[in-house]
Amino acid sequence: MSVKYSTTPSGTVTGRLAGKASLIIGAILIVALLAAPYVLYPAFVMKALCFALFACAFNLMLGFVGLLSFGHAAFFGAAAYATGYAAKFWGLTPELAILFGGVVGGGFGFIFGWVAIRRQGIYFAMITLALSQMVFFLALQVTGITGGEDGLQGVPRGDFLGLISLEDPLAMYYFVVAVFLVCFAFIWRIVNSPFGAVLKSIRENEPRAISLGYNVDRFKLIAFTLSAALTGIAGGTKSISVQLASLTDIQWQMSGEVILMTLLGGVGTLVGPAVGATLVVSLENFLATSGLPVTTVIGVIFVVCVLAFRRGIVGEFNAFLGRRKH
Amino acid sequence: MFKKALLAGVAVSALTAGSAMAEGISGDKVVIGVLTDLSSVYADVAGKGSIVAVELAVEDFGGTVLGKPIEVVSADHQNKPDIASNIAREWIDAKGVDVITDLVTSSVGLAVQGIGGEKGVVTINSGAATVRLTQKECTATGFHWIYDTYALAHVTAPAVISGGGDSWYIITADYAFGHSLEADATQVIKDMGATLVGSVRHPFPSADLSSFLLQAQASGAKVVGLANAGQDTINSVKQASEFGIVAGGQKLVALLAFLSDIHSIGLELGQGLNVTTGFYWDMDDETRAFSKKFFDKFGKMPTMVQAADYSSTLHYLKAVAAAGTDDGVTVAAKMKEMPIEDAVIHHGTIAANGGVIHDMYLMEVKKPEESTGEWDLYKLVKTVPGAEAFQDPKASGCALVQ
Numbered sequence: 001m002s003v004k005y006s007t008t009p010s011g012t013v014t015g016r017l018a019g020k021a022s023l024i025i026g027a028i029l030i031v032a033l034l035a036a037p038y039v040l041y042p043a044f045v046m047k048a049l050c051f052a053l054f055a056c057a058f059n060l061m062l063g064f065v066g067l068l069s070f071g072h073a074a075f076f077g078a079a080a081y082a083t084g085y086a087a088k089f090w091g092l093t094p095e096l097a098i099l100f101g102g103v104v105g106g107g108f109g110f111i112f113g114w115v116a117i118r119r120q121g122i123y124f125a126m127i128t129l130a131l132s133q134m135v136f137f138l139a140l141q142v143t144g145i146t147g148g149e150d151g152l153q154g155v156p157r158g159d160f161l162g163l164i165s166l167e168d169p170l171a172m173y174y175f176v177v178a179v180f181l182v183c184f185a186f187i188w189r190i191v192n193s194p195f196g197a198v199l200k201s202i203r204e205n206e207p208r209a210i211s212l213g214y215n216v217d218r219f220k221l222i223a224f225t226l227s228a229a230l231t232g233i234a235g236g237t238k239s240i241s242v243q244l245a246s247l248t249d250i251q252w253q254m255s256g257e258v259i260l261m262t263l264l265g266g267v268g269t270l271v272g273p274a275v276g277a278t279l280v281v282s283l284e285n286f287l288a289t290s291g292l293p294v295t296t297v298i299g300v301i302f303v304v305c306v307l308a309f310r311r312g313i314v315g316e317f318n319a320f321l322g323r324r325k326h
Numbered sequence: 327m328f329k330k331a332l333l334a335g336v337a338v339s340a341l342t343a344g345s346a347m348a349e350g351i352s353g354d355k356v357v358i359g360v361l362t363d364l365s366s367v368y369a370d371v372a373g374k375g376s377i378v379a380v381e382l383a384v385e386d387f388g389g390t391v392l393g394k395p396i397e398v399v400s401a402d403h404q405n406k407p408d409i410a411s412n413i414a415r416e417w418i419d420a421k422g423v424d425v426i427t428d429l430v431t432s433s434v435g436l437a438v439q440g441i442g443g444e445k446g447v448v449t450i451n452s453g454a455a456t457v458r459l460t461q462k463e464c465t466a467t468g469f470h471w472i473y474d475t476y477a478l479a480h481v482t483a484p485a486v487i488s489g490g491g492d493s494w495y496i497i498t499a500d501y502a503f504g505h506s507l508e509a510d511a512t513q514v515i516k517d518m519g520a521t522l523v524g525s526v527r528h529p530f531p532s533a534d535l536s537s538f539l540l541q542a543q544a545s546g547a548k549v550v551g552l553a554n555a556g557q558d559t560i561n562s563v564k565q566a567s568e569f570g571i572v573a574g575g576q577k578l579v580a581l582l583a584f585l586s587d588i589h590s591i592g593l594e595l596g597q598g599l600n601v602t603t604g605f606y607w608d609m610d611d612e613t614r615a616f617s618k619k620f621f622d623k624f625g626k627m628p629t630m631v632q633a634a635d636y637s638s639t640l641h642y643l644k645a646v647a648a649a650g651t652d653d654g655v656t657v658a659a660k661m662k663e664m665p666i667e668d669a670v671i672h673h674g675t676i677a678a679n680g681g682v683i684h685d686m687y688l689m690e691v692k693k694p695e696e697s698t699g700e701w702d703l704y705k706l707v708k709t710v711p712g713a714e715a716f717q718d719p720k721a722s723g724c725a726l727v728q
Contacts, residue, residue, distance in 0.1 A: 096586035148502030
């Protein structure tokens with residue numbers, strides 16, 4: 001399962017998008033996000049944003065380091081439980097609870113990474129999968145914290161900074177938007193930093209990065225921990241906004257789902273995973289009331305995408321722009 | 327002038343009625359939301375059949391209530407509580423849904439019941455097993471219709487023990503549902519002076535249960551109890567038949583098995599198995615008449631979950647008619663006042679914690695030569711009155727019970 005992305009030279013993509021066009025697109029997206037709750041149902045957009053952040057964090061590993069983790073559900077779910085528990089039983093305010101979730105996600109990420117980072121491809125994927133299954137069974141058994149298959153229910157939304165009540169759907173919505181934008185900006189910063197350049201060089205040619213004197217394992221471990229921590233923040237935000245954490249969040253299927261979102265949107269692009277996540281969450285939501293078999297439809301769409309536009313939606317769009325320029 | 331004043335008067339009274347939500351039908355129709363699992367593991371137990379059952383109830387009620395039309399909407403929660411809770415919120419806030427039914431899977435059931443309680447909308451669980459719905463997490467508008475883990479243990483174990491099965495070996499699925507069934511059953515076994523020879527926990531889910539079944543067989547216990555569900559139960563029963571557990575004289579008891587499970591196991595492998603159920607189609611003329619209508623529409627006999635959807639929808643509509651409104655809190659109070667009387671549940675009552683109390687049945691799966699048709703699967707061993715089967719509401723810890 002060695003993943004090659006040389007077809008999408010993401011350096012040029014970000015380079016191009018860093019210009020005027022990206023500013024305009026970014027501004028439009030932010031305005032759209034601010035206006036969305038007046039057009040769409042806010043609870044749905046919030047969930048889409050949480051998964052978008054999850055997919056972007058995951059993409060940090062797959063797209064920019066070239067390592068396919070099959071265990072990200074563990075960080076997402078563990079953080080969802082941690083945040084929910086902290087908000088419900090310790091009475092933490094939502095922003096502290098989410099930060100706690102991020103720390104828990106990052107902590108698990110550090111442990112996973114420390115064990116798995118020296119392996120590549122299928123071995124890396126299998127080790128992360130095995131570790132995440134351990135966390136899943138832990139969640140199934142420690143019913144005092146997780147509620148087992150009943151899930152951790154009735155997580156309070158609480159007051160932001162102890163001041164603004166997030167019980168108000170709009171306040172909750174803008175809180176989630178803020179979390180998403182801050183984390184997305186952070187990911188953008190990572191990708192466009194010297195650190196990000198080293199990560200990309202590891203993805204393109206690891207022996208060469210080693211020969212240049214970089215401690216590759218350390219870079220990968222830091223990237224993995226960051227990715228897990230951001231995933232944790234996504235999971236925590238989800239558990240505050242949906243007000244529950246359940247086994248669905250921590251099951252291995254969730255790791256598969258985030259891979260699906262990332263590939264659909266465009267791996268190795270910045271906004272691709274967010275687009276893919278929005279697409280999958282919308283399909284799950286809108287197909288639910290349609291009477292069509294949801295899983296089958298999503299499966300068919302995935303197959304079509306992989307066959308027809310391998311670079312994902314945003315990846316193909318970027319390639320199209322690139323072709324027009326030359 | 328007079329006409330204008332009259333119009334203004336009507337407008338004002340309509341406004342006040344709307345804001346107080348005490349009278350009349352909101353949105354000029356009653357909307358029933360069936361939130362079920364259409365694509366995942368519970369699609370056979372609930373799924374499409376649940377929607378059919380609800381539609382049948384609406385049809386039998388006459389299609390209108392208080393002169394307003396009744397609409398049925400449905401959605402597939404895919405066994406994911408966050409999808410379920412999003413749909414439930416959207417239904418309530420934007421689509422004017424007045425009651426949400428089915429809710430198979432305990433995580434979904436608890437999440438949606440919480441939302442209904444917060445927003446004053448009736449929620450009826452007929453699929454989820456967890457007894458927590460009527461305990462600490464009970465709500466004024468939440469109902470739990472046909473069975474729960476408490477009833478499963480308290481029907482099966484006493485009936486089997488009083489029938490001579492006084493030594494038990496329990497095979498438990500290693501998760502909260504299994505643990506709670508095992509704990510309840512163990513308590514009953516102790517209270518009734520029977521012996522628990524041993525117990526073993528299998529991982530959830532499990533395809534190969536042979537080593538656990540062999541331990542049970544070697545234990546020499548008279549009764550082998552299965553505290554698991556769904557595919558695990560189906561696998562256990564099939565493999566138990568291969569090892570000849572029932573043929574060897576031990577009694578095999580599934581604490582939770584649905585009609586659809588037994589139908590897929592078949593009589594050859596399932597014969598002699600004891601199961602608890604809240605509904606079976608072939609009990610009397612009323613159940614047969616309802617089930618035949620259901621069968622004509624759906625091609626399968628109803629499971630107890632689907633039957634419960636029929637019963638609960640009918641009861642909800644009767645309560646709306648009696649209360650003269652579809653306001654959730656008012657209707658919920660009315661539902662608890664009225665006895666349940668329909669083709670599925672005869673002489674049922676609803677406790678203050680939302681739990682339905684009605685007769686439960688211990689069934690034995692027929693031998694192939696006893697059966698007269700594809701769906702002729704059970705024979706009645708014992709009817710257990712509701713007061714014995716279900717938890718005393720006073721002991722439930724629900725704040726609504728004084």
